[in-house]
Amino acid sequence: MPTDDGGRATAASILSGESNSRVTLRGWVARKHTVGGLIFALVRDGSGYVQVSFKKGGSDPRLFEAAKELTLETAITLSGEVRDDPRAPGGKEVAAHALEVVAPAESWPITKTAAKSASYIFDKRHLSIRGPKAVATMRIRTEVIGAAFDYFRSRGYHLISAPTFVQAAVEGGSTLFAVDYFGKKAYLSQSAQFYEEASLPALEKVWIFQPAFRAEKSKTPKHLTEFWMIESEQAFADQQDNLRVQEELLSSMVARVIRNRSADLKTLGRTLIQPDLPFARISYDRAREVAAEKGHAFEWGEDIPTEAERAVSLTQKAPFFITDYPLTARSFYHMTYPDRPDVTKSADLIAPEGIGELATGGQRINDHAQLMERIRSQDLPADSFSWYLELRRFGMPPHSGFGIGVERTTRWIAGLRHIRSASLFPRTLSRISP
Ligand code: 4AD
Ligand code: MG
Numbered sequence: 096m097p098t099d100d101g102g103r104a105t106a107a108s109i110l111s112g113e114s115n116s117r118v119t120l121r122g123w124v125a126r127k128h129t130v131g132g133l134i135f136a137l138v139r140d141g142s143g144y145v146q147v148s149f150k151k152g153g154s155d156p157r158l159f160e161a162a163k164e165l166t167l168e169t170a171i172t173l174s175g176e177v178r179d180d181p182r183a184p185g186g187k188e189v190a191a192h193a194l195e196v197v198a199p200a201e202s203w204p205i206t207k208t209a210a211k212s213a214s215y216i217f218d219k220r221h222l223s224i225r226g227p228k229a230v231a232t233m234r235i236r237t238e239v240i241g242a243a244f245d246y247f248r249s250r251g252y253h254l255i256s257a258p259t260f261v262q263a264a265v266e267g268g269s270t271l272f273a274v275d276y277f278g279k280k281a282y283l284s285q286s287a288q289f290y291e292e293a294s295l296p297a298l299e300k301v302w303i304f305q306p307a308f309r310a311e312k313s314k315t316p317k318h319l320t321e322f323w324m325i326e327s328e329q330a331f332a333d334q335q336d337n338l339r340v341q342e343e344l345l346s347s348m349v350a351r352v353i354r355n356r357s358a359d360l361k362t363l364g365r366t367l368i369q370p371d372l373p374f375a376r377i378s379y380d381r382a383r384e385v386a387a388e389k390g391h392a393f394e395w396g397e398d399i400p401t402e403a404e405r406a407v408s409l410t411q412k413a414p415f416f417i418t419d420y421p422l423t424a425r426s427f428y429h430m431t432y433p434d435r436p437d438v439t440k441s442a443d444l445i446a447p448e449g450i451g452e453l454a455t456g457g458q459r460i461n462d463h464a465q466l467m468e469r470i471r472s473q474d475l476p477a478d479s480f481s482w483y484l485e486l487r488r489f490g491m492p493p494h495s496g497f498g499i500g501v502e503r504t505t506r507w508i509a510g511l512r513h514i515r516s517a518s519l520f521p522r523t524l525s526r527i528s529p
Contacts, residue, residue: 107142110185114177118189120145121172121197123225124165134162137184138171139225143358146183147173149191161194168200168225213513220520221529231359232516235352236505242348243304243325252327253298256305257290263479265289266426270309272320283308286498289483291328292459295494296486302327307498314524315401316513317451319502321522328496334430334440334458337495338416341444341454342374345414345504352508365510370413374444379424382407382417396437398424404451411447418442427473428466428483430458444499446507453504456497463487 104118122140129135132151137144149162165171175191205223209215216223223229247254264271265286272283287303294301303326311318327340349369352360360367377385383395386403389410393400399407399417407417420441422431429439441457460466466487470477477484505517515521520529 105142106138106140106145109145109177109189110143110187112177114179114187116177117174118177119172119174120147120189121170124167124169124171124200125225125227127165127167129163132159134159134165136162136165138173138189139230144184144227145187145189146180146185147175147189147191149194153192155192158191158194161196162191165194165196166200167203168222169196170198170200171195172197217515217521217526218529224519227362229516231356231362232505232509232511233519234359235356235363235509236501236517238352238355239348239501239505239508240304240323240325242351243302243344245351246344246347247302247327250300252300252302252329253294255287255291255294255298255301255303257284257287257303259284259306259308263289263483266309270311272308272310285309286324287326288328288496288498291326291496292483292491292494293486295328295330295492296490299330300327301329304501312524317401317503317506318524319514319518319522320524322503322514322518323501324498325501326496326498328494330494331492332495333493334418334442334456334495337456337458337497338376338418338442339373341416341456341497341499342372342414344499345374345444345453346370346372348504349508360509363509363511365508367508367510368413374413375411375415376418376442377407377415378419379417379421379438380419385410396421396423399443401451404445405449408445408447408451409449411445414444414446414453416442416444425457427469427475428459430460440495444497446503448507450503450507453507454497454499456495458493458495461487461491461493463491 104120109118122138124136125139126137134149136147138147149159151159172195173191174193175189178188178190180188205219260276260281261284262281265288274281284307286307291301291303306321307324308321311320353367353369385407389406391403391406393403419438422437422439425439425441429441432438439457443452444454445451446453466484470480502514502517506514511517515523
């Protein structure tokens with residue numbers, strides 16, 4: 096019987112282990128019901144759920160009485176014998192012969208009726224994260240992140256860290272959170288991209304995994320004000336190389352979730368299909384035509400409006416790229432095509448099923464004069480970008496990179512209606528607690 100470090104069994108080890116063995120298990124009472132002289136408790140631990148039964152009239156009558164008193168979410172330790180039982184979830188049950196209450200629980204406030212209110216559930220998020228769907232989602236999120244660690248490590252990328260207090264807007268001034276930094280104005284980082292770029296001549300291939308902050312004034316199912324971003328940047332790499340990294344990465348995330356978390360996908364009612372490589376590439380111009388055909392026309396040069404992006408996303412069965420965005424819809428640092436100075440070498444990675452953008456990436460301007468000219472032509476404060484510009488004076492080769500949102504990706508993979516469910520403690524326009 097595999098056990099955890101303390102020599103105890105876990106729910107998962109019991110379900111995958113031998114029957115007729117004696118185990119000690121600790122966890123929380125997730126459900127309880129009585130059928131005649133039997134009490135069934137579904138016990139949750141960090142590995143999953145296992146059913147435990149308490150029989151009336153056993154050798155120790157106090158056991159059944161103690162089980163009767165168990166309230167939901169009580170923390171317990173118990174011992175018993177593992178038996179095959181096709182009626183139990185996972186096909187096994189522990190017949191308890193000893194029970195100890197480790198920490199009692201008061202009457203559980205998240206009743207079926209209360210759970211109908213999404214705002215109540217999120218007000219009580221510190222408790223409601225124990226629910227099966229929240230648990231399944233967080234385990235899927237763990238795999239999404241784990242896949243990124245494995246993907247980048249196996250390909251020789253260095254994991255870096257970058258500051259959260261910054262002075263420059265990577266993605267435009269309108270979503271910056273300002274903070275007072277000893278009397279000076281500073282901001283919370285929107286993206287670590289500039290620090291990744293600075294690391295390239297030292298490390299060549301880097302990635303980063305840390306929070307990003309956006310003062311998003313819009314209340315939508317895809318915006319958080321604080322979220323986790325996986326970003327990567329590579330020297331001597333053009334935009335085509337960049338697209339390949341993104342599709343391989345997302346594909347490895349999906350494969351890992353399908354392989355390790357099929358039960359959790361089932362809990363969420365999600366059918367996830369492994370996408371084929373390469374992903375489809377659709378130009379911005381073509382996406383604009385498709386959107387117009389679906390009744391969501393927009394001007395050339397605009398960023399693709401949410402509803403138009405959604406309409407295009409609904410035409411696809413698998414993740415795909417929209418490429419070649421107009422410069423007017425992109426940040427200042429984007430490289431443009433020599434023969435099309437108003438079109439950038441950039442793309443968004445779009446999830447199907449109406450979900451929309453998961454990642455944005457592109458090739459950066461690596462030439463000093465060109466970048467200076469771009470900053471001037473867009474009336475940006477050159478001072479804020481002085482070190483970013485200076486990089487271009489000391490051996491900055493062509494390079495490209497991207498950022499993919501962890502909660503957006505988890506939302507799509509887990510099939511969640513709203514991005515807030517992909518965050519343990521979401522931060523949105525209207526929520527900063529718990
Ligand atoms: O598209 P964005 O703004 O691109 C960048 O920040 C680039 N500097 C990244 C890079 O090239 N290194 O953000 C990247 C991704 C988005 O595609 C989206 O998945 C996620 O970050 N994201 C958000 N997720 C949740 N809530 C928000 N408000 C988000 N804003 C961006
Ligand atoms: Mg974007």
